[in-house]
Amino acid sequence: MALLLASVLAITGCSGENEGAAPAGKADSKSNGSTASAPAAKIVADPAVDAKDVPVLQPVKISVSDGKLTEVVVNDPEGKPVAGDTTADKLSWANSQRLDYGKTYTYAAKAMGADNKPAELKGSFSTVKPAKTIRATVNPADGQTVGVGMPISVNFPDDAPKDRAAAEKALKIETTPQVEGSWAWVSANKADWRPKEYWPAGTKVKVSASLYGVNYGNGYGRADVTSEFSIGRKQVLKVNTPDHSLKVYRNGALTATYPSSNGKDSNPDLNTPNGTLIVMSKEPVGDFSNPAYGYTNVKKKWAMRISNHGEYLHENEENAANIGKANTSHGCVNLFEKDAKALFDTTLIGDPVEVTGSKVAMPTTSEVNDWLFSWEKWTGMSALK
Template identity: 30%
Template sequence: MSTSPRNRTVVSCVLLVVSLGAGVTACGSGGHPLSGRPYDAADQISFNAPSGEREKVDPDKPLEVTADDDGRITDVTAVDAAGRYVAGELSADGGRWHSTSPLAANARYTVRVSTEDEDGAPGRETLTFHTGRPVTKKRLDVTFGPEAGKYGVGQPVTADLSVPVKDKASRAIVERALKVDSLPSAEGAWHWVDDKKLHYRPKEYWPANATIEVRSNLDGIKIGDRLWGGTAEPLRLTTGDKIVAVTDAAAHRMTVYKNDQVIKEIPVTTGMPGYDTRNGVKVVLAKEGTVRMTSASIGAADFYDLTVHHSVRVTNSGEYVHAAPWSTGSQGYANVSHGCTGMSTANAQWFYDTINEGDIVQVVNSGGDTMAPFGNGFGDWNLDWKNWSAGSALVGGTKEVPAPQEYARLRPESV
């Protein structure tokens, strides 16, 4: 009787399998399948796009998916070969889905549709199609800035457009496709400086030692009438320590912070009356070292022509932080410069070695105007977050952004 234990076990297993199989069949016929395998919904839905590669879909037209009377659409996912998803809207009854974001031209799309039949059983269908090339050759390319590298926590990201974009709806398409990601993460927004330039900054300064990735998803996307998105090279930036130098013009003193801790206090002199240093936050533009500064560059009545060392530029029009050995007797006591922030040679060398492009130089309690947000360097941080967000086509809505002030003087301004 060798058949006992093993054969009994086998027979039991066979009976179990049959039992489960019968259960699945019964549930399937009743509309409550235990299996997750969906049925083929090809006969239940229709597309307004031909499948395959021979016939191209017009990217100007929205994508539509429609269900027949025997079922309803529960979900649609449309994505191109570059990983760009198409936003869409599903009707309340599940009868129709249509795209709400534009398709890219000359792209391959995969559309996955989930359905339910009258009994609630799930169905699936997948469609692939290709869009044609745009009829027009007019395209919008994007150039990101600054150059890839390491910067201070105040450095804005810039996007220069090859073609002006004025229409608000077109601006929203452009802005939605310009992606900025940081690690650690930081809330931020684009701001339209003018029709061809955008700046991006976080709500607060970038995190210290962060990595920032910038890219465009505009390639092949329709932006407006006869205007299509072009290419853009991605950009990668990193930040260093948080360096902020705050100059109190009334106290004639600069306090330098590293990661929110005071690391040095420096006696300084700033602009005398009539040449007052601008108030506000300025982002370091460059470390220029030795610079020749003349009175002619600003039309000063008193003549000077000086070679200045350890010069750090903070405005396009020529405001610097630099060594000023001729005014050491006034540093910490009086403001005697033509607009720059001057300090002793030793302190200027320390500052030059400590500060980097993208770091923050802030001036308070000066008689000067506040630095303009745009047009004279990076004064972006002089807009509060509400006003900064108002310059976004996505966040701010309808507020128009004034054109930046033009500055003619690009030479060193003052000492």
């Protein structure tokens, strides 16, 4: 019995000192050791503090890492807040209101870091102050209804943009229904958009020229310009000069034929040149005085300009003997007064005028010249080709 009890006590003593067991009063270093401290919030602003000549189109962005934004205020020089929004995750803020030229803006941002401590950033930046701003206009204007040959023109009347690509990138066309078309620079000061084919009748068009703040290389865009207009019914005027007549087609069907006297066949300088033109303007009474040809104080009714080369559609009762019989004008399409009035009343600015049969072609230097170019040539005149 004594020997058995001694053996049990010996075994029990060995198990109490089992290898790997922690001594009494000591903690397990794996389960209760210290952890790294949480990081502080870091706020970053773009533009950076004290930035100069910031482009007005550059977004203002305040962002934070290792924390959440709690407040962002950006003020203009008058102390008015610049509109903006914080993202749902509270990691960044961006302006929704554009900046002005030559202004100093201040910002103050606050955040709470992962370390549960507040952080703050304050600063200011200044926007670019252009030496020159360049204005733009758009045609057709709001609310107009124009013919199916009408191009869209964005004109820079005071100065031509040096960087045409930058200007063209800011131009946007929206149409209902969708229409294929392209921009082309028809002069140093003007970009036109025309469809590949005539506009579909009834098309709704919206032009957005977001030019404010665009750097042209020789100045900055002064303001955005927009326009919304409509395309009317499809009417095309056709003049085959040997026929001594002008034909009116509405939606593809011949609706009227008017006798005419066109430019002199014997003198190419006085032909009515071949080409697809458009009605550019309408005047109840036009002044056709031209001292070079001995015309002084010559007024004609129901005048419609079709080029800046000098051609019009108009009445000319003084040439009544030749209307419908011979081509004797100096390039214009002469009509009887009643026919000229009827045509004037049913024609829209932008209606195409297709001239064929002459000895010469309309020079592409004449405005409006958009339809004188092939589609391949037209698209090649884009600055973004």
